Amino acid sequence: MLKTCDILDEKNKVLREISKDVVFPLTKEDNKLIKTMIEYLTNSQIEEKAEKYDLRPGMGMSAVQLGVLKRIFVVVHEYEEGKFKNYILINPKIISNSAEKIYVEEGEGCLSVNRPVEGIVPRYARVTMEAFDEKGNKFQVRGREELAIAFQHELDHLNGILFFDHIDKKNPFKDKDLYRAI
Secondary structure: OOOHHHOOOOOOHHHHOOOEOOOOOOOHHHHHHHHHHHHHHHHHOOHHHHHHHOOOOOOEEEHHHHOOOEOEEEEEEEEEOOEEEEEEEEEEEEEEEOOOEEEOOOOOOEOOEOOOOOOOOOEEOEEEEEEEOOOOOEEEEEEEHHHHHHHHHHHHHHOOOOHHHHOOOOOOOOOHHHOEEO
């Protein structure tokens, strides 16, 4: 099972590289990687398992965070206590977004950033993503609020961007009143 220490830290230069498009069919390694990410993210959101295995809680993970420069990310969304929906997006892109922007009031976090980071990360409140599933079928998925933030955060990873790159260095809470906190 994947451990927190297996996830690349922000100091690792690989996280700043742009991931490459995935070619179908997926390899056995790609499928194993996806299953590994889902397992970690699910277990990390179940308190007893997170404590037992010493996992940092996370909702999303990109292949690049495990050192694989492929355009794959997974989001495991707990939509109800103990109930999860897995989103597997391969070669994803945003095809539409809301005008409204939001931010995470407690601050955005990342499994690759092992320190608190203060500041506002403006994100679209709603996004529609186009991607491929594991079989190579194109689909669209719409994310709202925290799911939209997770999609944008993970897409950034595929482009070598970390969430704190969006924070104004001189004024971390700049334009706070222009966005809605969630």
